[in-house]
Structures are given as C-alpha cells and as structure tokens.
Amino acid sequence: MGKYAIGVDLGGTKILAGVIDLKTGSVIGYSKKRTKKDRGSEIIVKKIIETIEKALFETDIKLADIDSIGIGAAGQVDRENGILIAAPNLDCYDVNLKQILEKEFNLPVYVGNDVEVATIGEMKFGSGQGFDNFVCVFVGTGIGSGIVLNGNIYNGATGTAGEIGHIIVETGGRHCGCGGAGCLEAYASRTAIEKRIKAYIKKGHKTIITKFLEEEATIRSKHLNKAVKEKDEVVQSCIDEAAGYLSSGLASVVNFYNPELIILGGGLIEAIDYFYDVATRKTVLKSLPTPAKGIKFAKARLGDFSGIIGAAMLKKYREK
Ligand SMILES: [Zn+2]
Structure with missing residues (x-):
C-alpha cells in the first residue's frame, strides 16, 4: 500500500481530482474543471485524464508514488467491473472507466457512486469516525x-x-x-x-x-x-x-x-x-x-472534498 492515492469526483457540472494522503485523508493538491457544455463519454474521459494530471502537477508527488485511482461518479455504476453505466447529466453511458484509466495511468482503478464515496470519506476522516x-x-x-x-x-x-x-x-x-x-x-x-x-x-x-x-x-x-x-x-x-x-x-x-x-x-x-x-x-x-x-x-465535515477523499480510499475500502 502506497502513501498516496488519487480521488476523482465526477459530478454533474464539474470534475474534481485530488492527491490524497491515505493515512491522514489530507488533500495534498487538487484540480477542478467545469463540465458546463461538455457532453458524451469521449470528452468527459479526456477531461478526467487532464484533471488527474493537473492535480498531480500541483504536488511534488510522482505517479510512481501513487497507489491507486478511485472515482466517485454522479450516476449509476457497476462497481465490480468499474463501468459508469449511466450519468445522464453528462450524457455518458456504458463507459469502462476502469479499463481506460488503468491503461492511461498504469494504476489500479476503482469506481463507485458519488454518495457512496462521500460516505466513505465521512466514515474514515469526517463526522462518522x-x-x-x-x-x-x-x-x-x-x-x-x-x-x-x-x-x-x-x-x-x-x-x-x-x-x-x-x-x-x-x-x-x-x-x-x-x-x-x-x-x-x-x-x-x-x-x-x-x-x-x-x-x-x-x-x-x-x-x-x-x-x-x-x-x-x-x-x-x-x-x-x-x-x-x-x-x-x-x-x-x-x-x-x-x-x-x-x-x-x-x-x-x-x-x-x-x-x-x-x-x-x-x-x-x-x-x-x-x-x-x-x-x-x-x-x-x-x-x-x-x-x-x-x-x-x-x-x-469534509465539505466539497468528501468525494475526492472517499474516492481515494476506494481501493483500501474494497480490499478490506
Ligand atoms: Zn422520486
């Protein structure tokens, strides 16, 4: 288990990605992109990759020090296969986020739903401790x-x-x-x-x-x-x-x-x-x-960061 993981919050109007310290839950660096007029899986996947790269760039941490990537998506997901089944707000359907992002970053990728990851965040580092x-x-x-x-x-x-x-x-x-x-x-x-x-x-x-x-x-x-x-x-x-x-x-x-x-x-x-x-x-x-x-x-307690903090915990959480 590495020390850091990347958490991504894929919302209906924005993508937030952060590099998270797995021990403390603190956000080392993050990046945010609006998805105002962006629709369809191709452009959204491209934006997710850019947001992750930008979040990493905001820190001194190298990709080699990252343990995994977790994504919490506002929509229906297939947790087992890492597929975004439907995110109607973004016009994304049947996107294999796990496969695409694992190929891109060569790291294990975990996919969850936005409320699920926010709850994991509060459980591990927020009011649910x-x-x-x-x-x-x-x-x-x-x-x-x-x-x-x-x-x-x-x-x-x-x-x-x-x-x-x-x-x-x-x-x-x-x-x-x-x-x-x-x-x-x-x-x-x-x-x-x-x-x-x-x-x-x-x-x-x-x-x-x-x-x-x-x-x-x-x-x-x-x-x-x-x-x-x-x-x-x-x-x-x-x-x-x-x-x-x-x-x-x-x-x-x-x-x-x-x-x-x-x-x-x-x-x-x-x-x-x-x-x-x-x-x-x-x-x-x-x-x-x-x-x-x-x-x-x-x-x-974690406010806007609950999604990225919880998403970063997905690997640890699913493997326990
Ligand atoms: Zn109803």
Whole structure:
C-alpha cells in the first residue's frame, strides 16, 4: 500500500481530482474543471485524464508514488467491473472507466457512486469516525444517502440502497424526477424550495429573493440563508415546509434503521443552519421514543472534498 492515492469526483457540472494522503485523508493538491457544455463519454474521459494530471502537477508527488485511482461518479455504476453505466447529466453511458484509466495511468482503478464515496470519506476522516452504524444524507439539488452498516457501506441487492430522496412523504403528491409522485426530493431539495419560492413570487408575494433573481436564474443556498436571517416570510415558510418534510423522511430512517448517528451534508445543510436545526429537532419529535433516544446528528465535515477523499480510499475500502 502506497502513501498516496488519487480521488476523482465526477459530478454533474464539474470534475474534481485530488492527491490524497491515505493515512491522514489530507488533500495534498487538487484540480477542478467545469463540465458546463461538455457532453458524451469521449470528452468527459479526456477531461478526467487532464484533471488527474493537473492535480498531480500541483504536488511534488510522482505517479510512481501513487497507489491507486478511485472515482466517485454522479450516476449509476457497476462497481465490480468499474463501468459508469449511466450519468445522464453528462450524457455518458456504458463507459469502462476502469479499463481506460488503468491503461492511461498504469494504476489500479476503482469506481463507485458519488454518495457512496462521500460516505466513505465521512466514515474514515469526517463526522462518522468512531461510528459503525449510521446514515449520511446529502441535501442539495437532489437528496441522496449512504448507509453504513457494521462499518461497511450497504449497497443493497442491486446496488442502489440509500435512495432516501425517493421515500414517499405525500401519497399522490408532487411529481418527482424519478417518474413517481410525492417523493421527499420533490419537497425538501434545493430545487423543490426554489420552485416554491418562484411560485410565491408569481402570485405577487414580496421577497428579497426577487432581487437575487435579477442577477441569476437559480436561487443559491447562501441567498436563502440571507433571506432567513432577514426574516423574509416567503423564504422562511418555504424552508420550514422543506425542513418538515425532510424530518418526516429522516424519522422514517430512524424508525426503520435505528442508526447511532445521522450525518447531514450538501449545499442546503452547509449554507443554512436554521434548516439543519429545524430538520433535526423535528426528526427527534417524529421518531419512535426508543430509536430517537440517544440518536446523534452531525454535519458532514469534509465539505466539497468528501468525494475526492472517499474516492481515494476506494481501493483500501474494497480490499478490506
Ligand atoms: Zn422520486
């Protein structure tokens, strides 16, 4: 086992690659590339290779000192064969990342899903250290989660466990991107909150978000936080509603799984303390007394680097 590994976070809008110290989890150097208009496997693979090379260049570490490469991709993956099955945001399908990158760098390559590697990162070097049974929930444009069971990631029978965003919180409710209706993601994601606020604005309600929307088409989490701090009624009620639904989803997890800890991460959680506070408080109130007793909550600690740190750990993790 070498001292360093490369971790790659292949997201829907950016590629982040970093050289990680396997002992401490620290990021020695990293590189980031946007994938704004890039679509298709050929260009994405080319960009992944460039980002890895750039990350290495940012350090004094040579390729010979690198142990392995790990990739966490926002999409469906075949862990065993290292294939990116589908990343619709990047228009990439059936890309054998393992084969291509092993040939390019002559190093073992491991492929996982983005939420899975972020959870591994939190387990090894973040808020999950010292816990064997917990759930990591990431709330951003969508809602996903990683399940840690007896110190291992639980992937489920066909590899998709943790789709907490599609827990149904309102039978026959709002349409969801998955084709279903009433899913948590349609109520508590940043996208859902944004839709609600825009609907209020359309109806003539006053909010400071209108001002931000003159500059940007999407509503940023930090702007939502500013609005909450300024007691903006529209935003406050939308955040309250979303936190209520999130707590319903989390209470279901508490009752069903009885975890020691729930780690919350993602853009909305990082930016809005109020959202985190309301959601966690209500989760305890809605859960059964016994599993709620002693349940701990923590914010994800590794932030934007959780993906690259966890991805770099993939070899070590899979071989244990
Ligand atoms: Zn859904």
